[in-house]
Amino acid sequence: xxxxxxxxxxxxxxxxxxxxxxxxxxxxxxxxxxxxxxxxxxxxxxxxxxxxxxxxxxxxxxxxxxxxxxxxxxxxxxxxxxxxxxxxxxxxxxxxxxxxxxxxxxxxxxxx
Amino acid sequence: xxxxxxxxxxxxxxxxxxxxxxxxxxxxxxxxxxxxxxxxxxxxxxxxxxxxxxxxxxxxxxxxxxxxxxxxxxxxxxxxxxxxxxxxxxxxxxxxxxxxxxxxxxxxxxx
Numbered sequence: 001x002x003x004x005x006x007x008x009x010x011x012x013x014x015x016x017x018x019x020x021x022x023x024x025x026x027x028x029x030x031x032x033x034x035x036x037x038x039x040x041x042x043x044x045x046x047x048x049x050x051x052x053x054x055x056x057x058x059x060x061x062x063x064x065x066x067x068x069x070x071x072x073x074x075x076x077x078x079x080x081x082x083x084x085x086x087x088x089x090x091x092x093x094x095x096x097x098x099x100x101x102x103x104x105x106x107x108x109x110x111x112x
Numbered sequence: 113x114x115x116x117x118x119x120x121x122x123x124x125x126x127x128x129x130x131x132x133x134x135x136x137x138x139x140x141x142x143x144x145x146x147x148x149x150x151x152x153x154x155x156x157x158x159x160x161x162x163x164x165x166x167x168x169x170x171x172x173x174x175x176x177x178x179x180x181x182x183x184x185x186x187x188x189x190x191x192x193x194x195x196x197x198x199x200x201x202x203x204x205x206x207x208x209x210x211x212x213x214x215x216x217x218x219x220x221x222x223x
Contacts, residue, residue, distance in 0.1 A: 031209055042215035043155070043199060050209050058210060090154060097209035098143055098162075103154035 002027045006091050006104035013081055013111055021076045021107050023091030031094045032074040033058070033101070034066065036087040043090065049074055050097065081111040114138045116214035118200050123220045124190055132185045132217045134200030144183045145201040146174050149216065155199055158185070187219075195221045 004025045013019055025032065033048035035058075045058030049068040063085055065077040074093075078085060088108050094101040115137045124130040136144065143162040147155035161167060161176035161183060173186040185198055197216040204210040 033209060033211070035213075040215060043201070043213040045211055045213075048209040048211075056209065059212070097211070098160065098203050100157040100160065101145075101147075101155075103156070105154055 002102070004091055004093050004102050004104040006089075006107050008107060009105060010108050011110070013109070015082055015111055016080050019078050019081060019109075021078075021089060021091075021109070023074045023076065023093075023104060024072050025074075025093040025102070026072065027093060027095075027102065028071065029093035029095055029102075030071070031097050031099075031101075032068065033092050034064070034074070034076045035090045035092065036060065036085075037090060037106075038087050046076070046089075048097070081109075083111050085109065086111050114202075114204070114212050116200055116202055116212055118198075118214040118217045120215065121218045121220070123222060124187075126190055126192060126221055126223050128190050129186065129188050130190060130219065132187070132198050132200075132219065134183045134185075134214055136181050136183070136200070136202045136212075136214075138202045138204050138212060140204045141178065141181075142203040144174075144176055145199075145203065145211070146183075146185045147199040147201065149197045149199060151196070158198075160203075190221050192221050192223070195219060 034046040035043045047066040091104040092101040146158040149155040159174040200214040
């Protein structure tokens with residue numbers, strides 16, 4: 001089954017404790033992206049990757065890192081999480097940036 | 113600056129037609145997406161418009177006017193299951209993967 005898998009689905013952590021949210025897709029998509037979704041603000045793009053070893057900043061990249069060592073995986077890293085990073089995070093993939101995107105089920109992160 | 117505007121909430125009656133508007137201002141423009149998102153779920157793709165005009169897909173149609181920076185999503189024969197948020201997103205440039213989303217329009221369909 002074609003899908004985008006994010007883990008974990010829910011995470012509560014403390015300020016400053018490094019964490020990684022994994023994202024994997026099985027559709028051989030070139031393009032992958034991370035978003036955060038906050039009430040009243042909609043989806044905001046954090047980082048995107050147009051191919052292996054190619055990543056670029058979206059609108060809200062501060063406090064986040066990503067890597068794209070293989071085509072299928074695009075982990076989101078929070079080196080030192082802060083409470084303002086409490087949010088719902090979505091990973092998405094598509095063949096290109098201008099084609100239909102498939103979203104993972106989301107990761108609800110709470111930083112206390 | 114870059115900005116996408118859409119109404120926050122709309123209400124409509126089952127069986128009716130509803131139009132959800134979206135205006136955008138972006139530095140560079142390649143096309144416009146519409147996604148549907150049910151509460152607690154991930155967004156799912158509805159349409160992508162590159163050229164001016166109306167594209168129809170069953171009960172859903174999407175329109176784009178590049179000169180006016182305007183799009184709308186038209187939902188016909190509304191069903192209760194159409195109650196969801198509808199997200200408009202502008203693809204800034206074919207050379208980048210940047211996508212700018214509006215805040216979403218929450219549509220409530222009433223019997």
